[in-house]
Amino acid sequence: MRAHARVATELRTLSDGTRRSCVRTLRAEVPLVPRITMAKGPEPWAGGAPEVARVCLAAGAAGPVGGDRLHLDIDVGAGSALVLRDVSATLLLPGPEGARSCTVTRIRVADGGTLVWLPEPLICARGADHVNDVRVDLADGARLVMREEILLGRHREASGRLRQRTRVRLGGKPLFHQDLDLGTTDARSPAVSGHHRAVGSVLVVDPEGAVAPQAAHRLSGEAVVLPLSGPAVLVAALAGDNLELRSGLDAGLARLGPPWSPGRAGSTPIGAEAGQEASHVR
């Protein structure tokens, strides 16, 4: 199965003078089905503010399964903000002939734009062989919160193979580039992911430099907050299951403080100008 879906946002000024991020393009192709949605759950940075655009990706079919090639393009226009979520976790399945499946996500965030991308976990079932290729190009003044969570096998199931490639550039320069090849014998090395069944991270990029702590911070379990070489931080964690993994990543975000810690009361509504208050939709 081949599919190509697109989401694009832009900042518009409404008739009452307020500014709101709006979805300019929404192109679905099964199994990738993006839908405009309301705020749901804790949102780092956006905090439920209504002037943010929100899209949720639904799966229109099972998989990806071996042989599928899926493309997703995300374009966040200058000054606009998008929170992108999934309806549910993605189950990676083997194909009938053992072929590899691939999802390629290309993200562009223009100057002053913000993307908060919170997909649900990728679950790599036994026999699956998947490449998840994520390329992000951030303009100099763009902002990003990007989570990835990988579960190596379902409950009591051996894992398939998942190659997670993440390349983020800021202002045309390399910021974060990581290629994780998981679910293999090599990956079970104590140097890579050991016997952990859940691996994940949250990348936070804020060119205004508001995010980077002074030093790395070790959290409980196998989790850590890592200042990158650039105005960015990576919260990285390994765990036994998805609950423990999410907990580790949330602890890392909480460590960064507002506005990154999701759902903290009193976080500054984004886009609020003097005299305006954003109502929070929960």
Next chain:
Amino acid sequence: MSGSAASLLLLADGRFPAGGYAHSGGLEPTVAAGRVRDVETLEAFLHGRAVTTGATLAAFAAAACGAFGEHDDALLGTLDAELDARIPSPAQRATSRGLGRQFVRAFGAIGPKVPLDRLGRSPHHPVAVGAGACVVGLDRHGAALAVLHDSVAGPVAAAVRLLHIDPFGAYAALARLAPLVDDLADTAVLDSLGDAADLPARGTPLLDIAAEDHAVRQTRLFAS
């Protein structure tokens, strides 16, 4: 590999006075966490490190060897930035640059005709080794081999001090890795010929966390 085999052995020698012997390649915190306990788990550690860190740094060393030989300072700068983006752990970035600085200093002191000043004061270690390899007449393959050897031989030497294991067993594990190291060096050379942005970036989540654990440890045998 073309060039002087003796020069390769000099660069790859763990006793070369560039500080490498003070580092365990992340083994010490991995032993402290109980993930490496014996020869079998040591071998799994070495294998995993070789195909991730070793392979990545070897490609960068090979690329730096080529860039230095072609007097491409812009590419050397790009390699520095691209490698920074592949090392999320600040402790590991500091270690890499510290070892690079020590390598440049030691290399200058042993009297080659061409100094490595063009690399700046604290280049990343594989970039320094790649440039040094070029100066002593080695090719990209020699540079890659030196770095790959270091990525596994360093931890093995450390293992003998960190663990109650049979040193012969530890070195037997290293010997078993030789065909893999050769294959990885060949691949690193091919990888080094492409765009710097496409150089390998093989991640090591457990080593990233171990490096930060180790950086704050009060009592330790090795610097990293």
